[in-house]
Amino acid sequence: MTTEPTALTPTRALLDVLDLGPDATEPDTFTGTSLPQPSGRVFGGQVLAQALLAAGRTVPTTRLPHSLHGYFLRAGDVREPISFAVERLRDGRSFTARRTHALQGGAPILSMIASFQEEQPGLDYAEPMPDAPDPDDVVSADTHLAGIDHPVARFWSQESAFDVRHVEGAIYLGGSGEPTGQQMVWVRSRETLPDDQLLHRALLAFACDQVMLEPVLRRSGHSWATRGLSIASLDHAMWWHRDVRVDDWLLYTQTAPSAQGGRGLGAARVFTRDGTHVASIAQEGMVRVPD
Structure with missing residues (x-):
């Protein structure tokens, strides 16, 4: 008796796409795939999340991202792998900065800079959530x-x-x-x-x-x-x-x-x-x- 393989749930499929593989030949470089899209183009939120995770792989686990700024430069093709090249911009006592380029065919489809910080005490306030x-x-x-x-x-x-x-x-x-x-x-x-x-x-x-x-x-x-x-x-x-x-x-x-x-x-x-x-x-x- 044979058992049919269990189909991936949408959540499992997304987690698999976000699980980037390291490049064995280039340091601080990772490879990812894409979720299928009706348009055939890479979803911007996906490549943004992947670029952030690639940067995070080069940062101590005690430092979490507090900000990112990214530009979507070209439409990506969901059929082709994406290479994520991370540049180590700065490692300070409290903050770490990384730049990630997401590339297909040698051309960038996204360029992102993210900043990471050690957990630290400081001012703590926020405006309240509106009624919903x-x-x-x-x-x-x-x-x-x-x-x-x-x-x-x-x-x-x-x-x-x-x-x-x-x-x-x-x-x-x-x-x-x-x-x-x-x-x-x-x-x-x-x-x-x-x-x-x-x-x-x-x-x-x-x-x-x-x-x-x-x-x-x-x-x-x-x-x-x-x-x-x-x-x-x-x-x-x-x-x-x-x-x-x-x-x-x-x-x-x-x-x-x-x-x-x-x-x-x-x-x-x-x-x-x-x-x-x-x-x-x-x-x-x-x-x-x-x-």
């Missing part, structure tokens, strides 16, 4: 997209490693109410994850790329279904303020401060379910819609 309904009372993207036989709908509702719940209603299929640059989204991984703080911070970078530019669309009355929409991440800045677990519910409170020149800026603060401010994020993207 409990995630159990918010409809999941799985429900919004249920029964839609389309590769993109299946990807976000069945193949994503994260459960995404829009407080104001999702904008996958059309606009939701009056145009507004405000958005709140609950996000959590579908499965329990290893107790590895570097991994959780990298996964937060992965997950946020799914929603960072949505307030730009909301404010202009558009949605992911807008005919002729062309959208892509250009750059990404992120600050981790406190430890985070992406297998607990996280609330993204988002705004869209500006859009111009075919670009839009999205900003977010991330809170735990009990109101702890764990991260702040900003991302600018190319956002083009038909005239």
Whole structure:
């Protein structure tokens, strides 16, 4: 009797992609693969998370990332491996800086600088989390997209490693109410994850790329279904303020401060379910819609 191999869950598939292999011939160089995408292009959040993990492999485990700044330079091909070359910029008494280039075919698709810090005492305060309904009372993207036989709908509702719940209603299929640059989204991984703080911070970078530019669309009355929409991440800045677990519910409170020149800026603060401010994020993207 033969046993059919068990299919990978979306969470397991993501963890496998984030498990980078060291290059035996080049120091501080790692190789990764990509998750399948309906577009055939590498998901920006994936390569960002991989670049951060590659940098973290060259840093003492007592130092965790507190910030990153990255530029998406070219579209990546999900069929080709990605090489991650880490440059050691500085090793100070408290802080460590690394630059990671993600390369395909010898050309960079992402360039990122991340800073890591030893845990240290200091000032400790944060603005409170705004009022929001409990995630159990918010409809999941799985429900919004249920029964839609389309590769993109299946990807976000069945193949994503994260459960995404829009407080104001999702904008996958059309606009939701009056145009507004405000958005709140609950996000959590579908499965329990290893107790590895570097991994959780990298996964937060992965997950946020799914929603960072949505307030730009909301404010202009558009949605992911807008005919002729062309959208892509250009750059990404992120600050981790406190430890985070992406297998607990996280609330993204988002705004869209500006859009111009075919670009839009999205900003977010991330809170735990009990109101702890764990991260702040900003991302600018190319956002083009038909005239």
